[in-house]
Each structure stands twice: as structure tokens, then as C-alpha cells.
Amino acid sequence: MSRDDLVAVEPDPDNVTRCASRPDSIIARALSGKLIEMNGMPVRAGYHRRVGAPLDRSATWPYEDGEPGRFSYVRADHPTGAACEEALGALDGGHALLYPSGMGAVTTVVLTMLRPGGTIALAEGAYYGHRVLFDHLAPWGANVVEFDQTGPPPANADLIFLEAPANPLLTMPDLEAAATHPAPVICDATVATPLRLRPLEHGTDVVVHSATKILAGHDDVLAGVTVTRDPELRDRLHLTRRLAGIVASADTAWLVHRGLETLETRLARQEATASVLAERLAAHPAVTTVRYPGFSFLIAFDVADGEAAARVERAIRVIENATSLGGVRSKLEARHRWEGDRIPTGLIRLSVGLEEQETLWADVEQALAQV
Numbered sequence: 001m002s003r004d005d006l007v008a009v010e011p012d013p014d015n016v017t018r019c020a021s022r023p024d025s026i027i028a029r030a031l032s033g034k035l036i037e038m039n040g041m042p043v044r045a046g047y048h049r050r051v052g053a054p055l056d057r058s059a060t061w062p063y064e065d066g067e068p069g070r071f072s073y074v075r076a077d078h079p080t081g082a083a084c085e086e087a088l089g090a091l092d093g094g095h096a097l098l099y100p101s102g103m104g105a106v107t108t109v110v111l112t113m114l115r116p117g118g119t120i121a122l123a124e125g126a127y128y129g130h131r132v133l134f135d136h137l138a139p140w141g142a143n144v145v146e147f148d149q150t151g152p153p154p155a156n157a158d159l160i161f162l163e164a165p166a167n168p169l170l171t172m173p174d175l176e177a178a179a180t181h182p183a184p185v186i187c188d189a190t191v192a193t194p195l196r197l198r199p200l201e202h203g204t205d206v207v208v209h210s211a212t213k214i215l216a217g218h219d220d221v222l223a224g225v226t227v228t229r230d231p232e233l234r235d236r237l238h239l240t241r242r243l244a245g246i247v248a249s250a251d252t253a254w255l256v257h258r259g260l261e262t263l264e265t266r267l268a269r270q271e272a273t274a275s276v277l278a279e280r281l282a283a284h285p286a287v288t289t290v291r292y293p294g295f296s297f298l299i300a301f302d303v304a305d306g307e308a309a310a311r312v313e314r315a316i317r318v319i320e321n322a323t324s325l326g327g328v329r330s331k332l333e334a335r336h337r338w339e340g341d342r343i344p345t346g347l348i349r350l351s352v353g354l355e356e357q358e359t360l361w362a363d364v365e366q367a368l369a370q371v
């Protein structure tokens with residue numbers, strides 16, 4: 001192979017389009033990547049003459065002919081991060097950047113795209129941490145209003161923040177209505193994943209993921225992602241990330257990349273189980289409401305009140321009573337303790353994992369019998 005065989009790291013929209021028409025190959029395509037140059041070596045995106053991504057923990061790399069090369073200092077970029085970003089960008093159809101957390105990604109977006117005095121229109125029922133962060137940024141001039149994301153955003157919005165589906169109320173945004181608004185549109189698609197929704201294809205400017213969740217999938221890493229089609233916007237986000245040092249480590253990038261290898265399989269099984277559990281929950285006499293968007297691994301259901309929800313939390317045996325979602329182990333918690341009155345007191349969020357379907361249902365059923 002000669003240096004002429006190498007191609008740029010940028011995602012190729014044609015390949016992405018082909019992936020979209022053959023969904024079963026999306027992960028394979030995203031991970032196989034192209035030949036790119038990293039650190040002077042020809043590397044297939046994500047692979048370095050080995051099975052799996054290269055794990056390079058260097059914080060600095062030697063200059064080439066007296067000049068910084070593609071990688072020079074880890075706060076800017078590093079080979080393992082670039083391999084992971086190549087795969088993530090191919091999945092969402094844009095330019096991906098990796099961060100040390102989902103909230104790091106959101107903070108970078110707000111610092112880059114909102115001017116002091118600007119108003120963020122946030123989807124009602126979206127991840128409560130977004131609201132808490134935006135309120136925390138009030139001294140820097142961030143205002144926030146919440147709105148029903150199933151309709152158009154408020155006219156006075158300077159930045160529109162949607163969530164597909166909202167966690168935990170599981171509404172889906174009207175992406176097309178938001179795209180007609182003059183303000184930039186951000187969509188947190190953590191729960192949908194790029195395998196079920198690619199918001200950039202619906203006029204969204206930036207997709208955000210908490211890769212801590214199903215992208216990595218094993219509850220052993222904290223990570224976040226932005227993806228954008230506009231290279232200029234990608235560069236502005238990258239500048240904020242580099243200057244502020246909101247950078248994921250090589251180990252973080254490696255774990256996210258490894259998670260992507262099994263994403264399709266994990267999601268398919270977790271989703272199949274979740275849809276059965278959602279149906280059975282809807283028929284259960286102790287359950288008053290079931291929210292399930294018709295896809296994904298996440299269900300939110302209501303029991304009578306906070307006390308009933310607490311009894312379910314203590315009664316479950318197989319499912320973990322823990323926070324977070326998207327991992328291979330099922331988890332359940334009453335969300336009122338975190339979110340207060342923005343959600344019903346009896347709301348329980350269930351993230352379905354890889355355990356056997358009937359084992360999970362038996363656990364849910366015996367716990368609901370305590371209500």
C-alpha cells in the first residue's frame with residue numbers, strides 16, 4: 001500500500017446513504033471504515049492491524065519534519081478518539097465529536113451556539129439534567145423555556161433542544177416542525193440511537209448522544225457525542241472542546257467503539273423484550289399508564305403513587321434498582337426522587353437489558369404483586 005491509497009477521515013455521505021438503504025449493514029460499515037492515516041501509519045478506521053480499535057494512550061506525538069501532524073496533543077485529537085468518531089459519524093451521517101460525558105457534549109453545544117441573553121426552548125419531559133444545567137448557566141445569560149415537542153417550538157427560541165424520545169416521558173419530537181424555525185435545532189437521540197432515527201436527515205443541526213447509555217451499553221463508561229453535517233459548525237464545537245478541555249480519554253473512546261460492535265444485536269434483543277413487557281404492563285391491573293414509543297429498550301409506567309413505586313423498587317430481584325439506562329442489565333427506578341413534580345409520583349422507568357424475557361416479566365409481576 002502506498003500513501004496514495006489513503007483517503008480522508010471525513011465521512012462519505014454516499015456511503016452513509018447506502019448504509020441507510022441496507023440497515024443490516026450500518027454497523028459493519030461504520031466500523032469497517034476506510035483507510036486513513038493516523039500517526040503516519042495507514043489504519044483502517046477503527047482497526048490497527050488487529051481486531052478492535054487501536055488504544056493509544058499517548059498524550060503527545062512527535063512532530064513530522066518539524067511540524068505538528070494529524071495528532072500532536074491529546075486535548076485536540078487522538079487516534080482512538082478519531083477511530084471512534086469515524087464510526088459514530090458514519091452511523092449518524094455527519095461529523096462526530098466525542099466528549100467525556102453526554103453533559104459535556106451538551107455544555108459544549110450551549111457554549112458554542114447560544115449567545116448571552118439567548119433563550120433555549122427545551123422539550124418538556126426531556127432528561128431533567130438538561131433543565132438543571134441550563135438553569136445553572138443562567139448567570140452566563142442562558143434563559144430556558146419548556147415546550148411540548150410534539151408541536152412547533154416557541155417563536156422566541158434562539159436554540160431548540162429536542163429529545164427523541166424524551167426521557168422519561170417518551171414523547172417523540174416533531175423534527176420537521178422544528179426544522180422550519182429559524183433557530184438551530186439540537187436533538188438528543190440517546191434513546192433512539194442512530195439505528196432507529198437519524199435526526200440530521202430531518203433538518204436537525206446537531207445530534208447529541210449520551211454514549212454512556214446504549215451506544216457503549218455496559219454501564220462501565222461515561223461518554224457523549226455530537227454529530228453535525230456542517231463542517232464549519234463541527235469546527236466551532238471542536239474549538240470549544242479543545243479550548244475548554246472537554247475531551248474524552250482514549251480508554252473512553254475505546255470502550256464506546258467496542259460497544260458499537262454489538263449495538264445492533266443488543267438493541268434488537270432489548271427492544272424485542274421491551275415491546276412485550278410494555279404490552280403486558282398495559283394489561284396489568286396495578287399499572288395505570290404505560291409510555292412506550294413503539295421502539296427502543298425504555299418503558300415508563302405508572303403505579304398508583306410514590307409509595308407503590310417504592311414497593312416495586314424494593315421488591316424486584318433480577319432487575320437492578322439503579323439509575324441510568326441502555327445497559328445490558330435491566331434497571332428500574334422511580335424517577336420522582338430526581339425530577340420532582342415535573343413527572344407523576346408513581347412513574348417508574350424501566351430500561352430493559354439482555355436478560356431472558358420471561359425471567360424479567362416474572363420479576364416485574366412478583367414486584368407488582370406487592371403494590
Ligand SMILES: Cc1ncc(COP(=O)(O)O)c(C=O)c1O
Pocket residue numbers: 101102103104127129163167188190191209210211212213222223224324
Ligand atoms: C437522554 C439523556 N441525555 C443525556 C444524558 C446525560 O448523559 P451523561 O450522563 O453521559 O452525561 C442522560 C443521562 O442520563 C440522558 O438520559
